[in-house]
Amino acid sequence: MNNTRTKVMSKEMVNQALKDSFIKLNPAFMMRNPVMFVVEAGTLVVLLMTLFPSYFGTEGSTGFNLTVFVILLFTLLFANFAEALAEGRGKAQADSLKQSKKEMTAHKVMEGGGVQSVPSTDLRKGDIVVVTQGEMIPGDGEVIAGLASVDESAITGESAPVIKEAGGDFSSVTGGTRVVSDTIKIRITSDPGESFIDRMISLVEGASRQKTPNEIALNTLLIVLTLIFLIVVVTLAPIAKYLGIELSVPVLISLLVCLIPTTIGGLLSAIGIAGMDRVTQFNVLAMSGKAVEAAGDINTMILDKTGTITFGNRMASQLIPARGETLASVAQWAAVSSLLDETPEGRSVLELLKKEGLEVDESMTAGAEFIEFKAETRMSGMDLKDGRKVRKGAVDAVKAWVLSQGGSIPPDLTPNSDAIATEGGTPLAVAVDHRIYGLIYLKDTVKPGMKERFEQLRRMGIKTIMCTGDNPLTAATIAREAGVDDFIAESKPEDKIAVIRKEQAEGKLVAMTGDGTNDAPALAQADVGLAMNSGTTAAKEAANMVDLDSDPSKIIEVVAIGKQLLMTRGALTTFSVANDVAKYFAIIPAMFAAAIPSMNVLNVMGLGSPMSAILSALIFNAIIIPLLIPLAMKGVAYKPMSSSKLLQRNVLVYGLGGVIVPFIGIKLIDMIVHLWI
Numbered sequence: 001m002n003n004t005r006t007k008v009m010s011k012e013m014v015n016q017a018l019k020d021s022f023i024k025l026n027p028a029f030m031m032r033n034p035v036m037f038v039v040e041a042g043t044l045v046v047l048l049m050t051l052f053p054s055y056f057g058t059e060g061s062t063g064f065n066l067t068v069f070v071i072l073l074f075t076l077l078f079a080n081f082a083e084a085l086a087e088g089r090g091k092a093q094a095d096s097l098k099q100s101k102k103e104m105t106a107h108k109v110m111e112g113g114g115v116q117s118v119p120s121t122d123l124r125k126g127d128i129v130v131v132t133q134g135e136m137i138p139g140d141g142e143v144i145a146g147l148a149s150v151d152e153s154a155i156t157g158e159s160a161p162v163i164k165e166a167g168g169d170f171s172s173v174t175g176g177t178r179v180v181s182d183t184i185k186i187r188i189t190s191d192p193g194e195s196f197i198d199r200m201i202s203l204v205e206g207a208s209r210q211k212t213p214n215e216i217a218l219n220t221l222l223i224v225l226t227l228i229f230l231i232v233v234v235t236l237a238p239i240a241k242y243l244g245i246e247l248s249v250p251v252l253i254s255l256l257v258c259l260i261p262t263t264i265g266g267l268l269s270a271i272g273i274a275g276m277d278r279v280t281q282f283n284v285l286a287m288s289g290k291a292v293e294a295a296g297d298i299n300t301m302i303l304d305k306t307g308t309i310t311f312g313n314r315m316a317s318q319l320i321p322a323r324g325e326t327l328a329s330v331a332q333w334a335a336v337s338s339l340l341d342e343t344p345e346g347r348s349v350l351e352l353l354k355k356e357g358l359e360v361d362e363s364m365t366a367g368a369e370f371i372e373f374k375a376e377t378r379m380s381g382m383d384l385k386d387g388r389k390v391r392k393g394a395v396d397a398v399k400a401w402v403l404s405q406g407g408s409i410p411p412d413l414t415p416n417s418d419a420i421a422t423e424g425g426t427p428l429a430v431a432v433d434h435r436i437y438g439l440i441y442l443k444d445t446v447k448p449g450m451k452e453r454f455e456q457l458r459r460m461g462i463k464t465i466m467c468t469g470d471n472p473l474t475a476a477t478i479a480r481e482a483g484v485d486d487f488i489a490e491s492k493p494e495d496k497i498a499v500i501r502k503e504q505a506e507g508k509l510v511a512m513t514g515d516g517t518n519d520a521p522a523l524a525q526a527d528v529g530l531a532m533n534s535g536t537t538a539a540k541e542a543a544n545m546v547d548l549d550s551d552p553s554k555i556i557e558v559v560a561i562g563k564q565l566l567m568t569r570g571a572l573t574t575f576s577v578a579n580d581v582a583k584y585f586a587i588i589p590a591m592f593a594a595a596i597p598s599m600n601v602l603n604v605m606g607l608g609s610p611m612s613a614i615l616s617a618l619i620f621n622a623i624i625i626p627l628l629i630p631l632a633m634k635g636v637a638y639k640p641m642s643s644s645k646l647l648q649r650n651v652l653v654y655g656l657g658g659v660i661v662p663f664i665g666i667k668l669i670d671m672i673v674h675l676w677i
């Protein structure tokens, strides 16, 4: 999708947005935005007064009223244009997604076991299909048999095929992707119209966009401000009348529109849509705007070590026999325990043996029962036919297992495993029944730049906790190397959820990444759960975001985008409200100058005439909206720092700027307008 994804505005998109700006004038749409709805009502009144001046008495000159009407109309169109433009980007993305949603033929496995060709749209949850090399996967599902490489570039933009296999963490497949080798059997997991791509389409189209909690709160504030100014302006008329000043309705409406928060009111939904869009551009699929917004408020981040902080290809690099044992014997048992272990760790053990030219006897595995690696036991291995049990696993787990059978621990085991752990490696002990034969040294490296990234998070005021199933020594070394704030070692899946609950009980918002079925409960519990697209269906369904590139460290960027969204909204609100100062000084003296000459001291801007002052303020109020569209869409510049510092800085930049800019802007506009009137 990367390649077809719209990075820039195309001419068609702008044209479509221009058209939509007029369509959106429909009051039924406008109602959803109370601030702009008030402007629309005012625009209508001024239009009627312009068209039927005699009906409304002698209020104002028709030329002035017509000008006010035109400026108000543009104010509305500008606000609509901002929203339409933001929506347009999403629609363009949806179009490119729809292309990958072609109708295709599926090979469905029937009750009797036969295979029948059916259209992919006939597939229902629970159906089983067979997909062979060269064919498209007809729907979302889980591999239940076989192994195949799958080209997922249609949704991820990544051209290298990925391996999908039954069982384990890489079993989920997405409809619309292509099998490039071998054959797999898939159980379909979604009904028509509810697939991953369907959900993506409706999300980027904005069809299912719901206002987020912060957006709702801000909207309420804007409505309250609008009501206050409405009351102020309405009560101004009788007061003026008492002073002997006749204020025309168009002038009062102009004042009202200038004072109510039209800038932020007009840009608010564009900011929200653009925030979602930025996350999508990043190949992260947010299930709701709420999730993106929550990312901006995160206090604590839970990361796992392997694959997130480190590269995750924990590779066996050395075998270390226990005192009195031979290298050949460790190699033999390491091999037996790994022959059917499909984890990267297990496979790397066999690769190491091959590389070192160590011969192993595979015959003894005939009729043996494979013991799969589990995060709960932290061991894997084989139960041989002759009754011997072979295991490899986390040192403390294997020790406990051996001791429980009355075995003893070789004296050099702990020093050796500690040495590996202090270097940041993962030691695995290899044992048969009550006897430990030695260690496997699994090497993994911390991804470059991690320290800087965690430093950034710290400056944002976010606490990072690394949760790992690894031993405390390895955990401590990696934690130090990566610079996380805290770590939890030897953690089981339920420990992750416990950490999240504990933080949440303290009123914190928590983010976490994960990919396994055992991560699913924690992903659901977290306020922001980012699942890897390569992960299991359970993980993806529990999470509220999915990373199509399966890069767990992306959670850091997602948080930055969320923060930027919140900041952009805050900055433009501050700017919008601060603008009122200058508009007030432009319009109020103009309204009263004729009757109360002393009012002229308020005319600090020295504007040409009362009329040009009002029109200039109104024009500024309108054109500031399109001028700020790029900022609303791109988001304000973001530097990682604490929330209080950010607030100070933004109040300074956007508050002070919001006061000063309109003084200059209105003055400049007035110099031009005054030439005409």
Ligand SMILES: Nc1ncnc2c1ncn2[C@@H]1O[C@H](COP(=O)(O)OP(=O)(O)OP(=O)(O)O)[C@@H](O)[C@H]1O
Pocket (backbone or CB within 6 Å): 304, 305, 306, 307, 341, 343, 345, 346, 373, 374, 375, 378, 379, 380, 392, 393, 394, 395, 426, 427, 428, 467, 468, 469, 470, 471, 491
């Ligand atoms: N294939 C395997 N066979 C035996 N033991 C393993 C295997 N893979 C990992 N282990 C051991 O189990 C421990 C827990 O591994 P797991 O992958 O569950 O860690 P985790 O909880 O996901 O945390 P992290 O991914 O941060 O290391 C590892 O530290 C290692 O000691």
Ligand SMILES: [K+]
Pocket (backbone or CB within 6 Å): 257, 258, 259, 260, 261, 262, 263, 621
């Ligand atoms: K305004």
Ligand SMILES: [Mg+2]
Pocket (backbone or CB within 6 Å): 304, 306, 307
């Ligand atoms: Mg893991």
